[in-house]
Amino acid sequence: MNDPIDATSPVPDGPGPAPSADAPTRPGALLHVDHVSKVYGSGHTAVTALDDATMAVDQGEFVALLGPSGSGKTTLISIIGGLLSATSGTVRIGDVDVTALSRRELTRFRAERVGFVFQSANLVPFLTARENLLYVATLVKTPKKAAQQRADQLLEELGLADRAKNLPEQLSGGERQRVAIGRALMNDPDLVLVDEPTAALDTALGRQVVQLLRREIKDRGKTGIMVTHDLRMVEYTDRVFEILDGHLTHVEEPSALKH
Amino acid sequence: MSLAGTEIKRAKLRFGLLTGAVSLLVFLVLLLSTLSGALIGALVGALQGLRTDGLVYADFARDNIAASRMEPSVVDAVAAVPGVANAAAVGTFTTAADIAGQQVDVQVFGFEPDGPGSPSGLSDGRLPSAPGEAAVDGGDVAIGDTITLDPAGTDLTVVGLLRGAQFNAIPTMYVDLDTYVEAAAATNPGLPFVPINAVAFAVQPDADVATVASAITSDVPGVKGYTRDDAVALIPGIESITQSFGILVGLTFIIGIVVIGFFFLILTVQKLKPFTLLRAIGTGTGRLAATVAIQITIVVWLASAIALGLTLLAVRGLNTGIPVQLDPQLILTTILAVWIFSLLAGLLSIRRIARIDPASAVGAR
Numbered sequence: 001m002n003d004p005i006d007a008t009s010p011v012p013d014g015p016g017p018a019p020s021a022d023a024p025t026r027p028g029a030l031l032h033v034d035h036v037s038k039v040y041g042s043g044h045t046a047v048t049a050l051d052d053a054t055m056a057v058d059q060g061e062f063v064a065l066l067g068p069s070g071s072g073k074t075t076l077i078s079i080i081g082g083l084l085s086a087t088s089g090t091v092r093i094g095d096v097d098v099t100a101l102s103r104r105e106l107t108r109f110r111a112e113r114v115g116f117v118f119q120s121a122n123l124v125p126f127l128t129a130r131e132n133l134l135y136v137a138t139l140v141k142t143p144k145k146a147a148q149q150r151a152d153q154l155l156e157e158l159g160l161a162d163r164a165k166n167l168p169e170q171l172s173g174g175e176r177q178r179v180a181i182g183r184a185l186m187n188d189p190d191l192v193l194v195d196e197p198t199a200a201l202d203t204a205l206g207r208q209v210v211q212l213l214r215r216e217i218k219d220r221g222k223t224g225i226m227v228t229h230d231l232r233m234v235e236y237t238d239r240v241f242e243i244l245d246g247h248l249t250h251v252e253e254p255s256a257l258k259h
Numbered sequence: 260m261s262l263a264g265t266e267i268k269r270a271k272l273r274f275g276l277l278t279g280a281v282s283l284l285v286f287l288v289l290l291l292s293t294l295s296g297a298l299i300g301a302l303v304g305a306l307q308g309l310r311t312d313g314l315v316y317a318d319f320a321r322d323n324i325a326a327s328r329m330e331p332s333v334v335d336a337v338a339a340v341p342g343v344a345n346a347a348a349v350g351t352f353t354t355a356a357d358i359a360g361q362q363v364d365v366q367v368f369g370f371e372p373d374g375p376g377s378p379s380g381l382s383d384g385r386l387p388s389a390p391g392e393a394a395v396d397g398g399d400v401a402i403g404d405t406i407t408l409d410p411a412g413t414d415l416t417v418v419g420l421l422r423g424a425q426f427n428a429i430p431t432m433y434v435d436l437d438t439y440v441e442a443a444a445a446t447n448p449g450l451p452f453v454p455i456n457a458v459a460f461a462v463q464p465d466a467d468v469a470t471v472a473s474a475i476t477s478d479v480p481g482v483k484g485y486t487r488d489d490a491v492a493l494i495p496g497i498e499s500i501t502q503s504f505g506i507l508v509g510l511t512f513i514i515g516i517v518v519i520g521f522f523f524l525i526l527t528v529q530k531l532k533p534f535t536l537l538r539a540i541g542t543g544t545g546r547l548a549a550t551v552a553i554q555i556t557i558v559v560w561l562a563s564a565i566a567l568g569l570t571l572l573a574v575r576g577l578n579t580g581i582p583v584q585l586d587p588q589l590i591l592t593t594i595l596a597v598w599i600f601s602l603l604a605g606l607l608s609i610r611r612i613a614r615i616d617p618a619s620a621v622g623a624r
Contacts, residue, residue, distance in 0.1 A: 083618040111541025124533045126269040139541045195621050
């Protein structure tokens with residue numbers, strides 16, 4: 001990600017403590033990230049984007065992933081979401097070992113088990129808000145009527161019922177993010193991965209969107225991971241992880257980050 | 260939900276312009292194919308349409324029916340060759356004629372109504388069966404009209420209209436052999452006899468035409484036998500003309516296909532961001548490839564329909580001096596070829612889609 005971390009962030013300069021020491025052991029967690037590393041290139045040009053990351057997130061938890069630009073947080077959620085393969089380590093979501101899936105299986109896994117809210121490239125520009133939701137239902141072959149009912153219900157909950165027939169270009173930034181949240185929840189995924197949801201929004205709108213995101217994730221008992229550089233959004237999450245130079249740490253006292 | 264159809268519905272202007280451009284390319288290919296087919300047909304249609312298995316020319320004629328001169332007795336010699344079922348004389352010459360008060364060049368063919376060598380392609384009326392009657396292709400004549408051959412002064416009554424039966428791209432008339440001999444003698448006074456130009460022959464049911472043609476060449480002195488297709492293909496200059504038109508139409512076709520392929524590649528490159536998003540949220544490469552293929556199919560068939568309409572208008576509006584007819588088989592083949600090769604050109608786009616890294620949706624890498 002290109003967004004710099006908030007200037008007020010007291011992110012330490014050096015690598016943090018051993019990641020596995022900070023990641024709580026949660027045998028019943030939905031998401032298990034075990035000693036995951038990602039190295040780009042090889043030999044002298046090798047760059048370690050993620051170094052031995054370990055974390056576990058319970059079902060129903062909404063956690064934040066903080067870190068400066070280039071720290072490895074985007075790499076981590078990409079591996080968790082099956083968009084990128086790990087160099088070593090494993091990622092399990094429920095009983096599925098994501099790191100063992102083939103490319104084709106990963107495509108299906110993403111459609112069925114993961115909801116994404118991206119910072120950019122967020123909506124299909126030639127589909128209306130409602131069609132953006134309905135499209136993902138076709139990926140898992142949801143019956144048309146059931147899909148329509150669910151899309152309408154989600155749009156209603158997200159306050160977008162009257163914008164259902166609008167194309168993305170006719171929506172405001174906040175409305176587009178809300179449609180993206182609806183799309184992420186459309187296929188009833190286990191995990192919702194959110195990448196910088198407030199990056200293009202002003203503070204008030206950003207808070208609104210994250211509040212809504214938390215409510216939707218919590219109400220549905222989903223597991224959410226939000227990548228953000230905005231420390232003010234941390235208060236809406238249950239736990240905070242931080243990545244620096246590829247090292248993942250669990251932040252025990254998120255409130256301390258603000259000082 | 261069809262991504263292909265929905266996108267077209269939402270981007271009418273973009274796809275409308277694309278369809279318009281593709282329709283012009285298809286129109287160009289259709290028109291060139293039709294005109295070249297019509298011109299070649301007008302040059303050699305007479306020989307292509309003769310109801311005969313093969314033809315015999317004088318061996319000095321260098322494969323050219325117009326240069327061939329033979330005594331009528333050759334017909335009996337050809338008929339006696341093993342494998343020949345039937346043989347008949349064919350004569351032809353170019354002369355001037357008076358058609359509705361206008362002097363025009365015409366080609367005259369004489370044939371024996373009961374033997375091989377009669378024309379095909381009758382669109383109206385009947386073939387001549389009595390002296391003074393003619394079946395005609397071109398010249399803007401109607402049944403019942405009278406044509407006067409100059410300078411012989413032979414009057415011909417039009418009893419039938421033909422299509423695709425011209426020779427040398429001028430109006431061509433078919434008369435019975437007696438009328439032909441009379442007109443040829445009057446046109447060339449002083450000849451001891453009117454020579455024939457060719458012998459048309461039909462082979463027996465179990466005989467091979469090429470073998471029989473070779474047998475005629477070796478058995479009958481001073482002549483050369485041809486299958487009908489060989490006789491057409493060997494007309495002087497026709498191979499060059501056919502090849503030139505083939506290159507012209509082929510190049511237009513290839514350029515058209517490449518341009519269509521580039522059009523869709525440009526569209527794909529413009530849509531890389533949404534395609535990346537679609538890949539990231541779980542859309543398979545196959546589905547995106549199908550989207551491109553469906554859009555190519557919709558655009559090409561819609562464009563072909565428009566191009567067909569334009570070609571019809573052009574054929575009616577253009578005054579080419581030769582009879583131009585739309586050939587349904589040629590049109591269907593051309594459109595199918597454009598469609599299939601456009602899909603192949605679409606592989607450029609599909610290859611680009613297959614290379615999309617879904618991780619780039621979140622900026623990883």
